[in-house]
Amino acid sequence: MPAIERPDPAYRHVVALTIALFLSYLTVAMSLSAVTVHVVQNLGLGNTYGGLAVGIAFLSTILTRGWAGALADRIGGKLCMQRGLLIYAAAGLICLLAGWPALPAISRYDVLLAGRLLLGLGESVAMVGMISWAIGLMGQARSGRVMSLVGMGLYGAFAVGGPLGLMLLDRLGFAGLMIACTLLPIIGMVAVSPIPAVAPQSGHREPFWRIIGRIWRPGAAVGLQGVGFAALGAFFSLAFLSRGWPYAGLGLTFFGAGFVLVRLFFGHMPDRFGGLPVAAVSLTVEAAGQYLLWLAPGPYAALAGALLTGLGCSMVFPAMGSEVVKQVPAHLRGTAVGGFAAFQDLAYGATGPVVGLLADARGYSSVFLVGGLSATVGLLLVLSMRRPGMRRPAEA
Structure with missing residues (x-):
């Protein structure tokens, strides 16, 4: 049977993966504006520090895309995505420590940077793993549809994440926001656990x-x-x-x-x-x-x-x-x-x-x-x- 004629269960699995990706990417989107506000207003640091705290996560993502892709090829998309979701959750916990009032402001900022670096790595590993897994489930002939769903998950998270993050920051404080950012990828990981894995392909690895x-x-x-x-x-x-x-x-x-x-x-x-x-x-x-x-x-x-x-x-x-x-x-x-x-x-x-x-x-x-x-x-x-x-x- 051609890949484009595969039954609907594969598509439903990929929709579930997209929802999990959406939940995990909310941790990125919700923190974009909220992190800057926290750095400037709560830590008393300048706008440059706030911008660095936001941008360092994206730098981490760019620098780790190749490594994340090689990981997905080696261990399979499912394990790769699950590891990415765990890294997301760990990043949330580290950023939670950045709100601990017992630490000096500059120490909290350093902790925040460490968490943001880890967040960028999690985004890289989770997304590449999800795409690799989803194409394996649906077949190469429907890879365009997979990419479309991935984009809907990411941009959907951007659309709701900004205002949602600021609302949580206002109502629950930075600690409450980071707890939410820790729980969301865990929920996503539980949701994708029943979906069957696709075995990694063997072959010569290229640089x-x-x-x-x-x-x-x-x-x-x-x-x-x-x-x-x-x-x-x-x-x-x-x-x-x-x-x-x-x-x-x-x-x-x-x-x-x-x-x-x-x-x-x-x-x-x-x-x-x-x-x-x-x-x-x-x-x-x-x-x-x-x-x-x-x-x-x-x-x-x-x-x-x-x-x-x-x-x-x-x-x-x-x-x-x-x-x-x-x-x-x-x-x-x-x-x-x-x-x-x-x-x-x-x-x-x-x-x-x-x-x-x-x-x-x-x-x-x-x-x-x-x-x-x-x-x-x-x-x-x-x-x-x-x-x-x-x-x-x-x-x-």
């Missing part, structure tokens, strides 16, 4: 950088896509406020609406039509949205640009991810997925500081020009991938 050499084009395409999202998330509200426009807080709402709608109704497209045509259309739409934001004469045009950006960004990760798993044999899939995800992590982490310098010099609208140009370069890269000569699994 991480050699695998990056195979997948750099899909990875670069998804990284270039991420520039537009990062620019919108960081500077949309500031662009509106600088011009005195209303609705400054609706940028991510419009982006998210477009993003989720496409994932819900078109998440199967990479598996049906192939990742390259889906990515090409998506990057075209994203570029149009970013250029509209750059040239927008008023708030309604800018909101339309945010919506188009969300519509375009939505399917690039699953479309390119489905191409990545075609470039490597099954026993290297986890390493490839880890390296692929690192391209997007890098784009998200680097875009804000880089285009922030441009915004200071040229104004906020210029950052969306960069987003549009990045999506355009990504489109050209995808179109070049459609030429003969791309490696396929049989060649890998």
Whole structure:
């Protein structure tokens, strides 16, 4: 039976994995704003310290993607995801100690940094393990659908995690928030325990950088896509406020609406039509949205640009991810997925500081020009991938 015709239980298992990933990623999303507030208001340290406490988790994630992928290939996706969830819980406990009033403020901050480093590792291991496990359950032919579900879990956690984290911080304090961040991944781990494991594939292991050499084009395409999202998330509200426009807080709402709608109704497209045509259309739409934001004469045009950006960004990760798993044999899939995800992590982490310098010099609208140009370069890269000569699994 072809993989695309496998029965529904596999899909239900992957939905359960997505829910567990959503619960665990809430620990990342809830702490984004709350950690900064805790560092500045409770520990009495400056904004730079708060920013470092947030950013160090993402740095940890980027630096450990390759290791996490190799771990998934070696021990299997289920064990890898379960270890990631345990690391999440351990990170929550360590961050809980950062709220212990008996310690000096700087010592609590050091403990917090240790917990945040561990949190980034947990995110890396849990997500790569989940993707590897889910593709093993559903088959490579439905890898695009798997990537779509992963994105829904992650972005769904981002959507509710920010306000939920601030609410818990306000009502329960930092300790209460960290207890919640400890319990959520444990709940997720219990939920996925009954799901059958997929045995790791045997085969020759290749160095991480050699695998990056195979997948750099899909990875670069998804990284270039991420520039537009990062620019919108960081500077949309500031662009509106600088011009005195209303609705400054609706940028991510419009982006998210477009993003989720496409994932819900078109998440199967990479598996049906192939990742390259889906990515090409998506990057075209994203570029149009970013250029509209750059040239927008008023708030309604800018909101339309945010919506188009969300519509375009939505399917690039699953479309390119489905191409990545075609470039490597099954026993290297986890390493490839880890390296692929690192391209997007890098784009998200680097875009804000880089285009922030441009915004200071040229104004906020210029950052969306960069987003549009990045999506355009990504489109050209995808179109070049459609030429003969791309490696396929049989060649890998």
